[in-house]
């Protein structure tokens with residue numbers, strides 16, 4: 001149940017440490033074009049991948065308060081690091097005020113259902129990998145599953161600095177994906193919402209022989225099911241989207257333009273003043 005002042009036309013709140021969650025926001029807009037979204041990228045504190053759980057919870061709660069303050073009916077943590085490290089606490093914080101959604105549960109359920117018996121690997125931030133959230137959740141649903149994980153911490157700063165589809169990103173991606181821990185991978189989960197931005201380079205590395213799982217459309221589909229089952233789909237024709245960051249960075253706008261075709265204005269909001 002959510003608070004009575006949330007209505008069908010209330011926005012969907014989506015947040016991440018930076019531009020990564022835009023991959024999910026863009027899938028949400030493709031699938032649910034009649035929903036208004038408020039996106040918050042915490043660029044002032046990026047990356048979350050090596051911060052303490054305490055700091056991540058502090059940032060996530062502050063952003064959640066901002067999104068709740070704008071009447072969001074859903075709070076979607078479009079960040080694996082948040083979903084892996086502080087989700088139980090954040091879920092409780094949001095519950096009763098809006099519908100909490102994380103990015104890990106829908107992906108795990110999808111992969112276990114669609115790729116039974118496959119050797120599943122996960123790449124993600126140090127925090128996501130060290131939390132063991134993915135292997136534990138996968139093994140809970142599929143006890144005999146073969147799972148391996150590798151922290152790939154350079155990928156988020158690389159992407160946020162605009163190193164995409166070039167020699168530098170190819171060298172870093174190749175160095176990580178050739179790690180022995182990933183040898184024999186049949187299904188690779190991109191366990192960070194930034195990674196779909198370099199999905200094509202990852203597919204090229206594997207010469208199309210590995211299933212590369214991108215959370216964006218899986219999570220957007222789950223969001224649609226949640227809105228439908230709660231009778232909360234927007235029926236009004238008034239749709240407005242906002243894109244907010246805690247600090248202006250050179251590449252947030254460029255990455256946003258890749259997904260939203262230059263149509264967006266990025267607002268700087270200082271939640272920590």
Ligand code: DGL
Nearest residue numbers: 020047048049080081193
């Ligand atoms: N997109 C975030 C994730 O899914 C990136 C984390 C970071 O800022 O390091 O984990």
